[in-house]
Amino acid sequence: MNLSSPQPVSGWDAATSSWLPAAILLLVTIVLWEAAVRIFSISSFIVPAPSEIAKSLVAQWGTLMQATVVTAGEILFGFLVSVIVGIALALVIVRFDWLGRALYPLVVLFQNVPKVALAPIFILWFGYGLAPKIGLILVIAFFPVTLSMLAGMQSVDRSLLSLMNSVGASPTQILFRIRVPHSLPSLMAGTKIAATLSVIGAIVGEFAGASDGLGYVIQFASTQLDTALVFAALLMVSVLGIAFYYAAEILERVVVPWAPKFSQA
Amino acid sequence: MQVETIRPAGGRPTHIRHDDLISAKGVSVVMGTDRNRQLILRDIDLAVPQGSFVSLIGPSGCGKSTLLKVLAGLVNPSSGSVSVAGVSPGEAARKRMIGLVFQDANLLPWKNAVDNASMLLGIADKSMSRSALRARGQEMLDLVGLGDAAHKRPNELSGGMRQRVAIARALALDPAVLLMDEPFGALDAITRDSMGQSLLEIWQRTGKTIVFVTHSIDEAIQLSRQVHVLGIKPGRITQSLDIPLPYPRDASVTEVPEFVRLVLQLRTMLRSSHQPGGAT
Numbered sequence: 001m002n003l004s005s006p007q008p009v010s011g012w013d014a015a016t017s018s019w020l021p022a023a024i025l026l027l028v029t030i031v032l033w034e035a036a037v038r039i040f041s042i043s044s045f046i047v048p049a050p051s052e053i054a055k056s057l058v059a060q061w062g063t064l065m066q067a068t069v070v071t072a073g074e075i076l077f078g079f080l081v082s083v084i085v086g087i088a089l090a091l092v093i094v095r096f097d098w099l100g101r102a103l104y105p106l107v108v109l110f111q112n113v114p115k116v117a118l119a120p121i122f123i124l125w126f127g128y129g130l131a132p133k134i135g136l137i138l139v140i141a142f143f144p145v146t147l148s149m150l151a152g153m154q155s156v157d158r159s160l161l162s163l164m165n166s167v168g169a170s171p172t173q174i175l176f177r178i179r180v181p182h183s184l185p186s187l188m189a190g191t192k193i194a195a196t197l198s199v200i201g202a203i204v205g206e207f208a209g210a211s212d213g214l215g216y217v218i219q220f221a222s223t224q225l226d227t228a229l230v231f232a233a234l235l236m237v238s239v240l241g242i243a244f245y246y247a248a249e250i251l252e253r254v255v256v257p258w259a260p261k262f263s264q265a
Numbered sequence: 266m267q268v269e270t271i272r273p274a275g276g277r278p279t280h281i282r283h284d285d286l287i288s289a290k291g292v293s294v295v296m297g298t299d300r301n302r303q304l305i306l307r308d309i310d311l312a313v314p315q316g317s318f319v320s321l322i323g324p325s326g327c328g329k330s331t332l333l334k335v336l337a338g339l340v341n342p343s344s345g346s347v348s349v350a351g352v353s354p355g356e357a358a359r360k361r362m363i364g365l366v367f368q369d370a371n372l373l374p375w376k377n378a379v380d381n382a383s384m385l386l387g388i389a390d391k392s393m394s395r396s397a398l399r400a401r402g403q404e405m406l407d408l409v410g411l412g413d414a415a416h417k418r419p420n421e422l423s424g425g426m427r428q429r430v431a432i433a434r435a436l437a438l439d440p441a442v443l444l445m446d447e448p449f450g451a452l453d454a455i456t457r458d459s460m461g462q463s464l465l466e467i468w469q470r471t472g473k474t475i476v477f478v479t480h481s482i483d484e485a486i487q488l489s490r491q492v493h494v495l496g497i498k499p500g501r502i503t504q505s506l507d508i509p510l511p512y513p514r515d516a517s518v519t520e521v522p523e524f525v526r527l528v529l530q531l532r533t534m535l536r537s538s539h540q541p542g543g544a545t
Contacts, residue, residue: 157369157371159367159368159369159371160371162334162337162339162365162367163365163367163371163385164385164388165339166337166338166339166358166363166365167358167359167361167385167388167389167438168358168359168388168389169388173388177384177388178373181373181375182373184375256375258374258375258418258420259374
């Protein structure tokens with residue numbers, strides 16, 4: 001390209017130029033990792049070489065995929081429940097003032113409970129199936145949804161509310177015509193956080209007690225000292241996390257195309 | 266006019282002239298809690314004739330915005346009485362007699378210009394169909410000179426254009442009075458001038474009564490028929506100035522010697538209004 005005449009950067013060029021440095025760094029890290037393991041002959045129980053992980057990934061592909069599907073289902077289900085409960089809670093807090101004043105401090109208080117520690121209790125209550133995972137994801141992930149939606153609903157400009165009041169708008173009209181749509185950009189930011197937390201919730205839930213899923217594979221493989229498989233499963237978890245995050249990001253673009261970008265990952 | 270038929274029982278009809286659309290008598294506003302009570306407005310008497318263009322000008326903190334809110338029915342006066350077209354401001358607002366425009370256009374970013382223009386009307390009149398609302402919104406956008414921007418979202422409009430949509434939104438209610446709180450305060454000088462010209466054209470075409478809060482001397486004189494000067498601590502109307510410049514006024518009005526004289530006169534009034542306290 002001719003440097004003296006600046007040309008508009010195409011979408012593809014912009015994408016590669018923003019991805020390229022990260023991709024190079026990743027590649028360099030993998031190469032150095034492989035080299036270090038070989039040069040210092042580190043035991044594969046401790047740190048498996050990337051090539052070992054790749055081999056394990058291929059060899060155990062069937063198991064891993066099956067576990068991934070299970071975990072993905074938990075994440076998706078738990079995420080949806082978290083978003084629905086989170087939104088409902090925010091709506092109730094805003095619409096019913098007295099109930100809001102009762103609920104909000106308790107919600108914040110509950111936020112200080114280390115929710116990961118609830119996993120064993122949920123297993124005790126709900127068994128080894130899907131329910132305890134959904135419960136755990138819910139308690140971990142609903143909060144950013146509620147909080148971000150509340151912040152969005154409460155940041156409506158006062159003079160806009162004055163305008164609405166001047167034509168006799170009801171609280172319900174103000175809620176659904178103004179507050180809720182106004183909160184969507186902020187809510188979508190909270191939803192992205194909830195998507196990430198849902199992955200954590202599912203894995204922790206599986207650690208605490210499961211017979212399937214990536215968390216189970218990680219735990220099982222580590223008891224077998226199959227560290228390469230642990231890393232392979234970790235890779236799948238990361239892929240899931242990224243997939244859910246970007247799904248939430250695409251959702252954001254669909255729901256609030258009019259909004260200024262809140263955050264850039 | 267309705268004024269004669271719907272007069273408030275407790276009002277003081279002897280003071281209400283037939284051609285006054287807005288009348289405030291002895292209005293005071295006290296705000297704050299018991300410990301920290303503040304007299305925001307003291308003993309305001311204001312009469313705005315039907316079809317007039319009246320400006321309220323004064324230093325920051327003189328309560329001119331509060332006065333506008335009282336007229337809009339958004340703030341209840343602690344004492345005194347206000348009537349808009351013969352009824353209380355709150356009732357006038359419910360009857361869609363009051364159109365409000367603030368400094369910030371406050372458009373809904375998820376709606377395009379035409380839907381923003383008809384948004385308040387849609388809430389005030391639930392019987393209107395979507396297409397009727399659209400038609401009304403489009404009509405108002407045409408009136409404010411934004412007919413071609415109907416499908417643009419607020420983030421695609423300039424500050425001046427957004428404020429035009431806000432004016433269209435207020436006009437869509439077909440109010441008797443437009444209450445405007447520094448509507449051009451956030452705009453640059455050039456946009457401000459052209460907005461002022463447009464507002465005068467809209468005023469003359471629609472015959473609305475306009476109460477206009479500003480802190481710009483030039484703007485007040487250029488646009489209004491009468492200017493009320495507010496003083497601080499407490500907020501009160503210290504002096505009033507009639508602007509005898511003939512309409513229609515265009516930008517060249519600022520070059521007339523009479524304009525310059527009025528600017529000097531208003532500036533002197535404003536200076537004396539800065540002294541707190543003082544007899545009304």
